[in-house]
């Protein structure tokens with residue numbers, strides 16, 4: 193079998209926000225574009241997907257989107273025909289009829305559970321662990337993304353870094369990008385800051401600091417949850433895309449929710465990126481610019497352990513100024529208002545984040561790692577069926 197004929201099913205359940213879809217869609221695109229895989233992306237909430245991918249029509253159960261087959265997933269699937277690789281995003285289990293069809297293939301598909309990203313040390317031990325389905329005997333492999341070669345790596349497209357370098361080296365290309373977003377004066381500000389966060393009391397503190405700072409700042413906010421905090425700070429009932437609030441040395445510009453590629457360009461064109469969740473957090477690292485991460489809250493403050501694990505990995509590799517760790521913790525609820533000091537440290541932090549990005553670039557990307565795993569496990573495995581039937 194060649195990669196050109198390889199088929200893959202990716203299952204995505206939208207739990208909340210945009211990250212589950214963001215990760216699954218990005219992986220699907222990369223497998224199709226760079227590895228020639230025929231991908232079907234099964235999504236349980238096409239309306240949420242359409243908000244992120246304007247080309248998608250949520251009324252259609254099955255449609256093509258940029259070379260991918262997108263299918264509505266609601267309960268059991270009629271006449272399932274699983275591909276050679278089946279990926280479930282974040283433990284969303286494919287329906288039992290689909291699992292039965294997987295087990296019935298002459299050679300069952302490679303079954304991957306794509307897990308959440310964490311920088312914690314245990315990830316290296318758990319990456320690649322397996323679990324056997326009690327009924328169908330199918331083996332599921334746990335794929336843990338991460339920041340070290342002994343993990344499942346990070347999503348990174350082949351051309352991403354060349355595109356980043358080109359944009360960051362070309363002032364005219366950045367002006368053209370900003371104009372496309374309807375921002376004609378971006379180059380006139382001393383610094384540009386992108387802001388994508390959950391509700392966060394530290395937003396008001398940071399904006400106050402920017403108002404009074406000696407250097408001018410343009411804060412760019414794609415539509416989303418943080419807007420309520422910003423509107424409150426500005427004394428407005430609400431803010432909508434296209435609106436701008438100005439105070440002292442600061443302007444806050446509201447953008448529409450951007451497409452994936454434009455969001456990458458935004459991160460690359462800014463001098464500081466405030467990101468959240470999982471996927472935007474990774475994209476900010478590829479942008480090689482200073483970033484603060486608003487981490488997704490978990491019960492019993494488990495997210496703070498994750499935050500510290502990430503800080504510690506960056507500190508080991510790139511030795512950023514200590515203010516960065518203070519600011520990361522303050523952005524996530526710790527005491528302190530380190531914002532003025534953070535702004536002063538931005539030039540030095542740009543160097544540190546470039547070192548961290550180069551360190552990560554030295555590792556294999558997640559999709560390539562998956563494809564190598566597939567080649568090793570499946571193409572060399574003897575043909576067999578867990579159910580003893582030969583239906584393929």
Ligand code: TRH
Pocket residue numbers: 207208209210211212213214215244308388414415416448449450451452455468469470471472473488
């Ligand atoms: O939206 P998030 O908070 O998503 C997730 C989910 O909540 C998930 O359940 C949780 O487990 C995880 O966080 C930790 O943040 P994230 O992961 O950054 O996803 C946002 C996606 O939206 C990402 O793919 C980037 C994309 N995006 C755009 O395409 N355009 C935009 O303008 C912005 C701001 C983001």
